[in-house]
Amino acid sequence: MTADSLLTPAPGGAAAGTGDPGPKKRRLSLPMILLITSGAIFAGVIALSLVRVMTGANDLTSSGATHAALQAAVPIGLAGLGGLWAERAGVVNIGLEGMMIFGTWFGAWGSLNWGWAVGLIAAVIGGALGGLLHAVATVTFGVDHIVSGVAINILALGVTRYLSSLTFANEEGGGVNQSPSVEQPPDLSVPGVTWLTEGLESKHWFLVSDLAGIVRGLLTDVSVLTIVAVVLVPVTFYLLWRTSFGLRLRSVGEAPHAAETLGVNVYLYKYYAVVVSGAIAGLGGAFLSMVAADIYREGQTNGRGYIGLAAMIFGNWRPGGLAAGAALFGYTDALQLRGGTTSIHALLLLISGILLAVGAWQVYRRKFVIGGVAIGLSVLAAISYFFTDQVPVPFVQFTPHVTTLVVLALAAQRLRPPAADGIPYRRST
Structure with missing residues (x-):
């Protein structure tokens, strides 16, 4: 047995007793990871650029x-x-x-x-x-x-x-x-x-x-x-x-x-x-x-x-x-x-677009409840942008903390912490 076996699932673990080891998860290569990351960053810059041009929040x-x-x-x-x-x-x-x-x-x-x-x-x-x-x-x-x-x-x-x-x-x-x-x-x-x-x-x-x-x-x-x-x-x-x-x-x-x-x-x-x-x-x-x-x-x-x-x-x-x-x-x-009250206000338009895209993708995957909630929040963000001139200063000051809470809530379903994280360990006797 080698150290690598610690992190490798046992054969047939997902489908033990059926003779089918289950689908093997494909690992992305480093060049592919870099390509995907670069593409995501470039897409984000394009989205910010569109919002900047539309809102004038330079x-x-x-x-x-x-x-x-x-x-x-x-x-x-x-x-x-x-x-x-x-x-x-x-x-x-x-x-x-x-x-x-x-x-x-x-x-x-x-x-x-x-x-x-x-x-x-x-x-x-x-x-x-x-x-x-x-x-x-x-x-x-x-x-x-x-x-x-x-x-x-x-x-x-x-x-x-x-x-x-x-x-x-x-x-x-x-x-x-x-x-x-x-x-x-x-x-x-x-x-x-x-x-x-x-x-x-x-x-x-x-x-x-x-x-x-x-x-x-x-x-x-x-x-x-x-x-x-x-x-x-x-x-x-x-x-x-x-x-x-x-x-x-x-x-x-x-x-x-x-x-x-x-x-x-x-x-x-x-x-x-x-x-x-x-x-x-x-x-x-x-x-x-x-x-x-x-x-x-x-x-x-x-x-x-x-x-x-x-x-x-x-x-x-x-x-x-x-x-x-x-x-x-x-x-x-x-x-x-x-002091970016104007910039934070412009971000409402970007958030609306992101939520709309997420909602459409979830509806396509037939997850209608999640998709409906995302689309509803998208509409709410768009209304907030078009019917207000700026975001209240207290909300602007709280933006980083709101971002923390929202991101963690959206990411919660795909998280996998280390299996023994926080579990007390005592050496076997």
Whole structure:
């Protein structure tokens, strides 16, 4: 028996006793996945471009909105990536918020005293310590994963306030709930992008200007930490899905007792996963205090750890889907932060079109109830757009959270978490 057999269904599992092993699920190749992903992204850009032309909401695909969306998506994506590592090993990590808080504080402290590079290392260590604490509680002592995670979130608030009173409160411009200004990581730009795209974006042409704005927003004034965050997505995929280490770690989250029979140290791999989870979440916290701002402030995470967890669930516990979820939440967050009442209002038209397409597809599949509900909501969104001039400001501020709830509700039926996720494990005797 090999380690691969842990994740391979037994022959005839779906149709045991009939002699028919059932239909074999086809796996998509990497080029096909990239082709489908590129097509979906291009279709989304075309849809946004159509809405922009019809509504005049030019900020939908502007370089400023794209850059702000990237800034908003990175900490959410890093939190979700941290959650992915833990949950693939069977440990629910509600404590991502607290680990991000540790990252914000340690990142600012390290950057203030020794520069941005040390700040990033300190943030990783701070988040990893939070992950280690969660691992000790859940893996070694068998504490309920949710209880441990909530305790870490509460502990992080108190610990960082205490540490601030010892350090930042004694610095000029600092206090018990904030730090002085800290050194930020450098920004990088692809040479020539601004010169090539600035004029095209200002023309507001269909699709061409939209592509120019998106390219400019993604490739100019990009922080080093943003690049690190983007690289971590394919690195995580490679480590977890293309290496024997990743296979063992995922087997621990799917069938820990079966993994144990093959000689896998289940406890050790759970520790690996949860500590790495905390380190990545800490890096997300550092982004908030060192890139999104040049200062640490209490409450800076503002629930992004929880939204990152939602992005992970939306992505079905996979890095690519997680990145898409983070981009979606980051985009809506960016629009509301830029005061985008007009842009959010224009999105009602896009939502109406998407719901209409979903409803038509469900009706075609003879799922009339779901299709009817989707079409009804499409009509409601269209009416809201044509009979109002703008979306109320409180709703605009709540848009990222509404998006989180709606996306999770729509995605719930296709989700498959790791089989042993959140289930206490004890070594066989």
